[in-house]
Amino acid sequence: MRTVWLVAVVIGPLFGASWSAAGPATCPLGVAAIKLGVQGVASGPHADYGRQIEMGAQLAVEEINAAGGVLGCRLEMRFMDDENRPAVGVRNARFLVTEWGAHFLYGTDSSGVAMALGPVLRELDRIQFFTHAATHRLTEELVAQQKIKQIVRVSAPVYQDAVAAWLFRDRRDVRRWATIGADYEYGYATWAIFREQMRRLRPDVEFVGAAWAPFLTTDFSPHIAAVMATNPDGILATPWAGEAVTLLRQALLQGVFDRIKVWFQAMGGSVDVLEGISQEVREGRFQGKLYATSRYVHNWPNTETNRSFVSRFAKRWNRMPNYSAETTYSAVYITKAAVERARSLQTDRVIAALQGMRIETPAGLRVFRSEDHQFVYAVPAGKVVWDPRYPIPVLGELKVFDPKDYWRWPPFRPLELTK
Amino acid sequence: MNDLARRWATAGLLLALVLLPTVASRYVTYLVIHILLLALNAVGFNLLFGQTGLLSFGQAGFYAVGAYTCARILLAWPSLLPGVLGGTVAAALAALLLGFLSVRHTRIYFAMLTLAFGMMIFSLAWKWRAVTGGDDGLVGIPRAPLQLFGLVVALPTVERYYYVVLVAAVLAVALMHRVVHSPLGLALRAVRDSEVRAEHVGLNVRRLRLVAFTVAGAYAGLAGSLLPPLENTVTPPIAHWTASAEPVLATLLGGIRHFAGPLVGAFVLVVAKDVIVRFTVHWSLVLGAVVVALVLGFRGGLAGALEALTLRGARVRPVSAAAGEEGR
Known part of the structure; x- marks a missing residue:
């Protein structure tokens, strides 16, 4: 009798489990x-x-x-x-x-x-x-x-980062662009697409410098110094996630935002980046010069x-x-x-x-x-701002562009990726 | 374990491996290919570590040289044998060159040099985009047919490719067994046990170390060159130092003093990780704990523990093999 109970106790739940797994x-x-x-x-x-x-x-x-x-x-x-x-x-x-x-x-x-x-x-x-x-x-x-x-x-895809060219096309005061790029395909492609669009929209723009940071860089000070030596008006940065937070903080420490006019952080609209620079944004330390986009921003569309x-x-x-x-x-x-x-x-x-x-x-x-x-689909770009309605910074002054304008469209021709 | 029992066990294992695709799922077959690749790499590494006493942290570099060379060959000339042989030879040449610079040192200096050279290869894989495809790697590598003596064997499925890897692994392990039990193996162990005595009996210590380093590199390269036809792709992380830790870990787990140690370690490491990742995304924490427990619990490695268990069951005294290692 004890054996029967034992079998029932062991086998029973197995049958029950298989019944529930199969479902109706x-x-x-x-x-x-x-x-x-x-x-x-x-x-x-x-x-x-x-x-x-x-x-x-x-x-x-x-x-x-x-x-x-x-x-x-x-x-x-x-x-x-x-x-x-x-x-x-x-x-x-x-x-x-x-x-x-x-x-x-x-x-x-x-x-x-x-x-x-x-x-x-x-x-x-x-x-x-x-x-x-x-x-x-x-x-x-x-x-x-x-x-x-x-x-x-x-x-x-990476096309989204070319939105920067459209965002700043009317900023006549921003003529000299440099990049602190991710030292791999993403960084090269972003810089290539951005330059291609910018040349078309603003033939007067110059691309004055580039510094490339490998994956998992923790000290961006040499990259920042190298780029700042070219005296840029605007910086396009592609390190992402925690690296973007580190880069922005180090740029603040080196006084970059006192000397440039705009900084575009490619995937800076990502929640983890916005959480990471929350304190600095709240204190206004980026002086309204930090812009970003993302592959979706939670405060758009309304x-x-x-x-x-x-x-x-x-x-x-x-x-x-x-x-x-x-x-x-x-x-x-x-x-x-x-x-x-x-x-x-x-x-x-x-x-x-x-x-x-x-x-x-x-x-x-x-x-x-x-x-x-x-x-x-379209994703806007905008300025990183503090909005009391949200627990973290958001992208404000949003501008939306038609993907037909800044995405790549078939038939595709190979993208020239050069540093 | 006596010789007869060992031979029966080996035959049984081989039979099981041959029958595997007929009884196991496609994923299990795929997983066993990965076990065989790691086993190949670890067996080569143990010639350097267990037999010669040199701890290398750069084996992933040679693995990557094999993989990238094979991939480039297959993309240009879709025939498996030239790809695998080319990858193996390229890795051996790279090991010969870097070994020439590394074996002048021992202990931590040797380990650091191999780590640095391995990461140099990783950087090349990452940066030399024209050849390696950069961080996106090389994609679309064909699982090219095996052309041998006019015979063309197509390899469209994982199961068929498994047999190619199995044959390569069996031949390579058998060859290594021969090397370890040859006078060369004895000389390597002499170098490991006492460099000074080895020199006094007329052995060229540096040359012997270079031979071991090159052979280990060739084995890593062979394992690496068998990867692209399986995955159709090669990317830089295979050259990273964290990948170099895998043969080290497999060998330590299995036991450096047993010829079968790296094979057992490769099996346990791949299977343990595969099982653990199914249950938690914090797999690295659990796997780390398991590895620590195994290393502390089985000081001589799992192969030694398995042998001791078998001996206790069979009440047989260990037979000291020509290598003088088994049974210690």
Whole structure:
């Protein structure tokens, strides 16, 4: 009798667990749940970006499940740390698809990880919605040229940083530009695109200096000194995340903001950067000369969709949403729309359902560009200001430009990347 | 473990590895390829560390030289064998050159030199964009067919490629076993145990160290050159010093005094990490704790502990092998 009880105690919960895992058989797609594999950097100095990816995805999954799922199918999500290392990202993708059974993949912060994932996605035949990695090569080379159809990017690529040229085109007092650039593809591409746009808009502008800081630089003083020796009016800076905070603080210490007219911090509208320089902004130490953009800013657009998203996100996580949170959140909703339209989880059918998609998201209207599977949408640029309505600084005096003006458009010609 | 038991165990392991793709999932097969690559790197590293007494923190550099060379060859000439051989030879040449400069020193000075050279290779991978693709790396590397004696074997699946890696690994490990148990292996251990005595019996210490360094570099290069056809991509982080820690850790975990130590360590390290990352994003904390516990709990390494366990079960006295190491 004791043995029977023992068996019941051990086996019973297993049956219970398998029952609950299978769930009610109401999903018309023939699966117990639609599985979403998510990855981003969750360790090291950029870990907040991966955390934001996870929070954005989880919020969307919870909301969709609470509203009845996708065609009645429950969503199930699994997050993994890609450590910003391509080999780890590839291994995660293989695990998520072949072992865990992911139907769709999301995330990835690093361009290197994204480029490594591209060919593997073709082999696995799974769509990955990229929600942070910004290199233009992902969509221009791997999709438009090599026809890896499984790549879809929801976040704005490096094109977004060219918005600086449009932001300052009427500032006739800012003629001499220099860069403190990230010493890798992102920094080179940003500087190249910015110069290309600026030359077109303002032929009188000079590009007087450049200093390149490798990944994980902690002391920017030589880069700042080198650039300031060229006596620039404006500085375009591309180190991001914690490095951007360190760079800005060191620039303050070296009195840079007393000598320049504008500083454009490419991804300075990111929540982690704004949190990091909160005290300095509140004290006005940037003298109104610090400008930035992002791939989404939480105080724009002023729509019910965005306000509601920010409110729900802040309530759920006690943080403001970063761009990687919004892009991943939107990517899950884009998946929902595509699967509902395709009524299938098959890659070809879902991609067909994405064609011509125009979808309202917290960041505004996103439009699918079929040539390179890039969702196009506008993100404003503006001045970093303190607004008492928010717990952290925000971008103010926002200016919105049409992506048709400053994004790259097919047919693509190779970008000349020179230091 | 007596010789017969060891041979049975080896045969059983080989049989299991041969049958693996037929019984395991594609992901497990993929994971075992990574175990084999790390095992190759670690076996080479242990010739330098366990046998010769030189601790290198730059093996990732040679791994990367192998990977990038193979990738460039495959992009220009899609045939697997030239790619893998080219990568291995390039890594051996790089090791010969840097070894010539490094083996003049020992202990911490040698370790720091190898660390510096390894990071120089990392910087090259990061900066020399025309050749390496910079931080985005080289992408679209084909899993080229194996062309051998007029025979062309296509490798479209991970399972087929697994057998290429398995054959390469088995041959390389067998060759290393031969080296370790040869007079060269004895000479290397003599250098490790007493440099002065080795010189007094007429051994050219510096040359022997250079040979060990070059062979270790070639093994790292072989492992690296087998990576691009698997992943279709090569990026700079494979050259970073943190990647150099992997063969070191695998060897320490498995045991530096056992030939099988690096193989056991590679298995445990890859599997432990793969399991831990499934449960927590704080995997590094858990993995670190596991590694510390294993290193403190099994002083001679896991291979030694496994052997002791087997001996206790079989009540057999250890047989001192030609290497004079197993059973210590």
